[in-house]
Amino acid sequence: MHNKTFVAAAVGLGLVALSACGSSQGQDKTDGKTVTLVSHDSWAVSKSVLADFEKRSGYKVRVLKDGDAGQAVNKAILTKDNPQGDVLFGVDNTLLSRALDNGLFQPYAAKGLDKVGARYQLDGKHRVTPVDYGDICVNYDKAYFSEHHLAPPQSYADLTKPQYKNLLVTENAATASPGLGFLLGSAARFGDNGWPDYWKKLKANGVKVVDGWEQAYYQEFSGSSEGKKAGGDRPLVMSYASSPPAEVIYAKKRPATAPTGVATGTCFRQIEFAGLLSNAKNPKGAKAFLDFLVSREFQEDMPLNMYVYPVVAGAEVPADFTKYGPPAQHPETMAPEKIAADRDQWVKTWTSLVLK
Secondary structure, eight states: OOOOOOHHHHHHTTEEOOSSOSSSTTOOOOSSSEEEEEEOTTOOEEHHHHHHHHHHHOOEEEEEEOSSHHHHHHHHHHTTTSOSOSEEEEEETTTHHHHHHTTOEEOOOOTTGGGBOGGGOOOTTOSSEEEEEEEEEEEEEHHHHHHTTOOOOOBTGGGGSGGGTTOEEEEOTTTOHHHHHHHHHHHHHHHHHHHHHHHHHHHHTTOEEESSHHHIIIIIBTTSHHHHHHTOOBSEEEEETTHHHHHHHTOSSOOSSOSEEEOTBTOEEEEEEEEEETTOSOHHHHHHHHHHHTSHHHHHHSHHHHOOEEOBTTOOOOHHHHHHOOOOSSOBOOOHHHHHHHHHHHHHHHHHHHTO
8 A cells, every 4th residue: 555656766765675585586485584575566665674674583585576455465365375475465454354264364463463553453363464554545636726727626426526527547446456445435435325326427427447556646647747757637546645745755856745635535544464374484484574564663664665654553654744645534444344245246346337
């Protein structure tokens, strides 16, 4: 989640955001000295912080990236009998029940879990460890709305109004976590019976659907630096509440204010987890790594790397991050049990309504 973002810029700032790292890339590690982390594409950590963990623990960390969170979880399920790694990071509350129902993880209560807020601990059996949270929200291009003398939308309902016709791009709910978050947020807002009509209205109002976040944000959205270069013509995009500060921090010439804003009435709360994979070849190392993920050092390093908020009480967040990307005050939420019961059918219905 985070915001699943800005990896290229992060590499330039000395963050570890590689498809494989550690010694002997691409090999099946069984020597007990390497921990293999499987993650979505947005995993990033400062080199110094990771080096501290490796020095203290004696383990080398190898990272394998498997696309968007949904893709990573699906692949982990298919390979669970002979997993690619020891720890999976990036399963969120929208996908959690799928991972748990498929026996993807084995229980482990990480050291330091007592400092993680109870509202983030959605699995009482400790098969997953909460790592971060953030909000999926519509972002808007401030310049576009200023030039067109149009107030940006602020709610789900606003997005169906005629003045916003053909302005919104979002991600496929079947393949990308922001798209799924948008679907779940609309279901939380309009109810079981109301959300399909809402999406019919969005479709009639010209919503554009693309496969994933990177395409939506970097190619279609006119407000992002990359979107401008690509000729993006959609001034509304489903992204994250933490996207605006990234636009400021990674700008070549830092602007006084963020060029993008957040429609605060369109947010859905996302919590990300990591877990010890069933049949992991190095469970001892995996447990040490899960302890590291809820350490204060990692939690305070995380906001400016992955643009998410820490779940550990007392972990400090950089001032720039909170100034330009505060979490939503009243995000939509949904109980994991409700997501588990209805997600797959909702995605099928959404696909038939929006993509066909």
